[in-house]
Amino acid sequence: MTRRCAVALVHHPVLDGQGAVVTTAVTNLDVHDLARSARTYGCTDYFVTHPIAAQRALVERIRAHWLDGSGGRRIPDRREALGVLRVVESLEAAIDRLGGRSGGEVWATAARTLGASLGFEPARARLEAVGPPVLLVFGTGWGLAPSVVQQADVILEPIVAERGDYNHLSVRSACAIALDRLLGKR
């Protein structure tokens, strides 16, 4: 009926404030907030992608604390959210888990207009139709590197407010808003 949706948070390759391609560090609340948003909006998976093994191990440790450790006993709702978390080394690995490039679609997000983009309304309609899984990709730092955006099947339009043209949302907020626009109850 509706298409399978998943979220990916990319730590490399992303941009820094000067436009250089960098690798960012894991932020604990990115792990939590995006898992909670993904689970709330019915996404089946939330992939934290990081090329550095020690950073992946850190996320696995957070995951274990909430799935098997005392965290989950204290806050069962949080255990359920962290249940959608998967830790992988790259965006390609996340795509593979969803069925590969030919078996799914990669939808990139950006805070600025980067060429032809798909509006949230038509994107929402596409998710309600029959189709392959969709991986919604968010960048840390100053956003996804051009190499990721260029390989995406879809670029979602930037999030814009009614009043003014300032846009400096956190990735935690941007992901929540994008999921709500695509999958929120109307």
Added chain:
Amino acid sequence: MTRRCAVALVHHPVLDGQGAVVTTAVTNLDVHDLARSARTYGCTDYFVTHPIAAQRALVERIRAHWLDGSGGRRIPDRREALGVLRVVESLEAAIDRLGGRSGGEVWATAARTLGASLGFEPARARLEAVGPPVLLVFGTGWGLAPSVVQQADVILEPIVAERGDYNHLSVRSACAIALDRLLGKR
């Protein structure tokens, strides 16, 4: 033309996981994320309310780092976001700054249905009409205490997703989504 909107984040009185009324600690990313969302959606003020002086001093220190210190020089966009941050001791103090109970409206938010609530669509229409300032109030912990909700002029409907009935969003995500539903570009 459109009504003035402001955001308040309440650390007391809020509920804990067992339903007791407690005071929560300040979370750094709550300070940042809600300021960034408030500024992006054109809110004039973001009130962090905390009854404990040492916690208010901590938030003032974060604010100074970004407004006057090295943080703002490194990331000017962040300085602009933190410019809407105000630190006050209570929700009443925030209301006073907006013109008092008689000069503004308090709109409470909740993750669960708490009596008669206003839908986001009619709420959005109200914000586009002429009227006094609106203070959108969010709770930390397990949400606003009943005493806050009961004194509100409006209770906004809970955020619900299209798929499933699990709802365990962070306050950072919930605030972002609420602002987008009320003030996002359509």
